[in-house]
Amino acid sequence: MDGSIQVYYGNGRGKTTASLGLGIRAAAAGKQVIMVQFLKKKHSDTLELLKKLEPELKIFRFEKTMTEFCDLTPQEQKEQMVNIKNALGYARKVISTNQCDVLILDDILGLIDYGIMTSGEIIDLLSMKKETMSILLTGQSLPEEIADFADCIYQISSIKEDMLPILT
Secondary structure, X not given: OOOOEEEEEOOOOOHHHHHHHHHHHXXXXXXXXXXXXXXXXXXXXXXXXXXXXXXXXXXXXXXXXXXXHHHOOXXXXXXXXXXXXXXXXXXXXXXXXXXXXEEEEEOOHHHHHOOOOOHHHHHHHHHOOXXXXXXXXXXXXXXXXXXXXXXXXXXXXXXXXXOOHHHO
16 A cells, blocks of 8 residues: 555445545554545544544544535535635645655545535645555545546445444
């Protein structure tokens, strides 16, 4: 995984879980891992559990609402844009200062779906990375320009889906 750009995308569940699994494996191998989550709710029980993995794996959510972005009113979405821009600024800083070995940009591809970023802007962000840093991107859709830029691409889809009782 050293120095690669990996993408986990698709309509199936498990993109965040797959990237987080790689992050945990990297942290267990002594690597510094940072995850920046986009378009997620402000709080969840999972986030509280994952905070226990610090300082080896640090997770940041900049959104300040208990509602998912797609369910916000246009005014609330506008307010959330400030938080999303802060998250992007933080991700840019992490990349430019080579602050970690593995950077997970969870649901950053969703920013394209909402018209918050363009593929070109994400490629510009990825172009800043040093050779040794690995970056993982997740989201539902994958524009061709980013696919061409990635080293590894994993498409996650559901053949048969039913939430496990433990996850409901």
